[in-house]
Amino acid sequence: MPILHHLHQLKNCAKHRSIVSTKQLHGHFIKLGLTKFIHLTNTLLNVYAKCNLLEVALQLFDEMPQRDHVSWATILTAQNQSNLPKKTLSMFPPMFSFDRLLPDDFVFASLVKACGSLGAIKHGKQVHGNFLVSPFFDDDVVKSSLVDMYAKCGLPGNGRLVFDSIKSKNMASWTAMIHGYARKGRKEESLELFSRVPVKDLFAWTALISGLVQSGDAVDAFGLIVEMRRKRISIIDPLVLSSIVGASANLAMLELGKQVHGLVIRLGYESCVFISNALVDMYAKCSDILAARDVFSRMSRRDVVSWTSIIVGAAQHGQAEEAFYLYDKMVLNGIKPNEVTFVGLIYACSHVGLVNRGRQLFKSMVEDYGIHPSLQHYTCLLDLLGRSGYLEEAEAIINSMPFKPDEPTWAALLSACKQYGNAKMAIRFADHLLSLKPEEPSTYILLSNIYASSGLWEHASKSRHMLETLEVRKEPGYSYVYFGKESQMFYAGESSHPMKEEIFGLLNELDVEMRRRGYVPDTSGILHNTEHQEKERQLFWHSERLAVAYGLLNSVPGTVIRIVKNLRVCGDCHAVLKLISDIVRREIIVRDAKRYHHFKDGKCSCNDFW
DNA sequence: CTAGGGTTAG
Known part of the structure; x- marks a missing residue:
């Protein structure tokens, strides 16, 4: 039984992530003409994917003379695991058009997961519909992933309908549902569900705590982590710690953050990359930029999130030169910046009014890295231009960019108009701003000040009058x-x-x-x-x-x-x-x-x- | 041989 033997060998390769032996075996199969056995090739596909050789897996997939459901499920899952959900979705249509295959339960699960990570609710609902009319409509695993997808898209109510239809609920279904309620701020429902979970393992606690942190409820998250420690739940992996580090960051309570850092060290997770990343961010958000740098410099491995965290931190604390210096070092270290990195860098420019540098970075982002600018990138650039007095350029961009500007963007430009005494443009910007947020008192204040400084007294008093008619309910400071x-x-x-x-x-x-x-x-x-x-x-x-x-x-x-x-x-x-x-x-x-x-x-x- | 839950930067 040579094939069985080869399957066993491949299993070992996957277990040890052994790239060299996998490639050797692959060559061997080609020589012996074994690649026509789809079972064997599917396994090979999976091993390449598990060894993080997505490119090799894709090439093998393309060269397969015949593909079955397993081949498709394997390659789609591989895209998900490499954090490429967009590719999962774009690769799927040929499954039918090339290979005349309809999705099975495994493929549905991969597609649903991809929609969840993208927050692509429209696409997700389509997949849900197709699933319901498929022969697999009652599959519990797909249903669990649907619960998770609705959770990630912020629709726990839709998830609940699916959840209630799951006949034998396991931990995956429970945690997805708990997390869905928690991250939407529906604390009561998440706690109620949590109290009914048969086994309260670390996964379930993490789902609850991380959800609360994501909904902005850092205080309750801390309460729960204390309870979890009291119940002697063993923290055998550090995911829950990154949530709690994030909670300290949200509260900007430095002393609390230091205590959590101490816990991280005691449990031996400081060398974990994403934990250190969270710590860097936490110290920056607690305004202790020196401590942030200290954690960062002690890291033995740094990924794009590590670099971006410290760059954004420097930018937010007004250290523009430091941010640029770190960026150069990052590129020298072979780390590719992403869209978040550029948000930080352009933000740094707008802090110190480096117009040319900002324009350059924006251009480099598009041309050197192929990143499509988001609204946030435009907002940073417009901030920078407005504040430096390039109001016409800003207005030209705002009229040609592929996004509708949001309220803070108009507000930033309006105050730029005040700074540079451009009353005419201010009126246009204020119109947009008021159409988005008509009850905003600060707009009228700004407008009346602009009119007043331009000597347009009648307009100024009109704005003041508008202001007085507003029912201002100010949040207590x-x-x-x-x-x-x-x-x-x-x-x-x-x-x-x-x-x-x-x-x-x-x-x-x-x-x-x-x-x-x-x-x-x-x-x-x-x-x-x-x-x-x-x-x-x-x-x-x-x-x-x-x-x-x-x-x-x-x-x-x-x-x-x-x-x-x-x-x-x-x-x-x-x-x-x-x-x-x-x-x-x-x-x-x-x-x-x-x-x-x-x-x-x-x-x-x-x-x-x- | 293939699928589902908890993590970090804006």
Whole structure:
């Protein structure tokens, strides 16, 4: 039985991922004329795929004189496993047109998985329809992948219908459904389902915790990881840890992140690439860019995500030159940048107003790397052009790009119009912005300021009037302040704090010194039509100021004061924080809803761009 | 011989 023997040999090759022996065997089969045995060739196909030799597998697949369902399922699965779901879907149509084969249950599972990873819900629903009218309509494995696909597309309700039709549910079905609810923020349903899972293994916990992190619920995710540890669930692989590292990043709580890092080290997973990647990102998001660099430099292997994480981190913290330096090193190391890398790089340019460099990078992305620019790339480029005063060029691009600009893009260009006093263009941009978000007070504020500075008083007062008719429901602003291991939260206008008197006293003292240095409160961003003094009083009680004062009063001189704010820092507070950093000679780092600000020696890393 | 669940960068 030579064929059986060869199959056994191939199995060993797959097990040991042995490329050389696989190729030797392949040559052997050709010499002996064994390639006509489809069973053997299918196995060979699978071994090549498992050895990550997708190109070789594809060539073999193309050369096969005959292909059956197994050949197709194997090659489609190989594309999925190489993270090429688009190729899975584009390779599928010839299955019928060339080989007259209809999909079987294995092929359906691969197609559904590909749609899930792409979030291609339309295509996914088509496949679902075809599956239902196929002879395999009751297959539980395909149903599990459908549950997962709907979960990934954010439609857990559709997934639930499929889930309920699965006769014998196994862990794959349960985890897909739990994850679907959790990542959509449907916490109650995910917890209810989790409580009913027969076996709560690491997979199930990870599905729940990672889903909550993805829905933005980092606090509950931490609660669950504590519970999971108490239940002595053994963390035999690190996937759940990357979720929890990500949760610390979302909260921007450095001390918490350090503790999670400690756990990662204790469990021995620091050398795992995607865990280190998550740590790099976490430290960057917690504004400790030095720690991010430290983790990055200790990595023995780095992939495109590692490089991109540190590049994006540098860019967000205003270190444009550092980002470019890292990019050059990345290319020298033979790592191909992807679309995310370019988002970081163009973002870095817009931070420091490097227009030519930004244009070059955009061009290089398309021409050297064949990456189709996304809306996000255009947004970064438009930001850069607008802020540097190339308003006509920006408008030309916005009118010719293949995307509808979103609201932040129009808003960025509108403020560029204010900066460069282009009232005419501002009116056009404001029209677009208001059609997308008619109730937005800041648009009217900006518009009225632009009119006022162009001497168009009538228009200005009209905008102000529009503003007053709006029912403004503003989210209350709050700031967390961190120094060392201490933290404290402040709401805007908070007046019941035990250290109220000291905070007020310090802010007053600082106010006197700031005014001596020429500071004049900028009340143009205040919504309500109130007296000027009242406006100044409101500015005085913005949460970030209270937080800074508290930090200054309580921390050891020389320590960095870190603040995380839920809203964007207003223009006046930005000016104030710059001054304070100079007066008290302290570094203040603020992460607001939009970006990072490192205030030091009277300057900010954002280059006054926010 | 082929399929399904949990992970990192915007």
